[in-house]
Amino acid sequence: MKKTVLIITGFISLALGLAGIVLPVVPTTPLLLLAGFCFSRSSDRFNTWLRQTKVYDYYVSDFAETRSIAPEQKKKMIWQIYLLMGISIYFAPHLFLKIGLLICTAIGTYCLFKVVPDKEE
Secondary structure, three states: OHHHHHHHHHHHHHHHHHHHHHOOOOOHHHHHHHHHHHHHHHOHHHHHHHHOOHHHHHHOHHHHHHOOEOHHHHHHHHHHHHHHHHHHHHHOOOHHHHHHHHHHHHHHHHHHHHHOOEOOO
C-alpha cells in the first residue's frame, strides 16, 4: 500500500513539475525533487527512469547530487522565471494578482541566489 501511494504521489508530482516548466507559478524543481524522493522509496525502475530524463538532468540533478546549483544554471533559470512571470504579471486581470506574482518572483529570486549555494566548479 505504501509503495502504491508513493508511486502515485511521484507521478502526480512529476506531472505538476512538468506543468511548472510552462506555468510560472508552479515550482518545477521542488516537485521534481519530490517525484524523485517518492520513486526512490517505492520503485527502482521509476527512479532509474526519472533520473535518466533530460528534464531531471536539467532541473534537478545538480541540486539533488550536490545541494547546490552552478551560477550559470542559476542565470538561465532566473531569465526563464523573469520572462514567464513578467508575462503572467502583464496579463493578470487584478492588481492583487499582479502584486502576488511579483512577490512570488522576489521570493524565488531570493531563494535561488541566497538560500541555494553556488556549485563549486
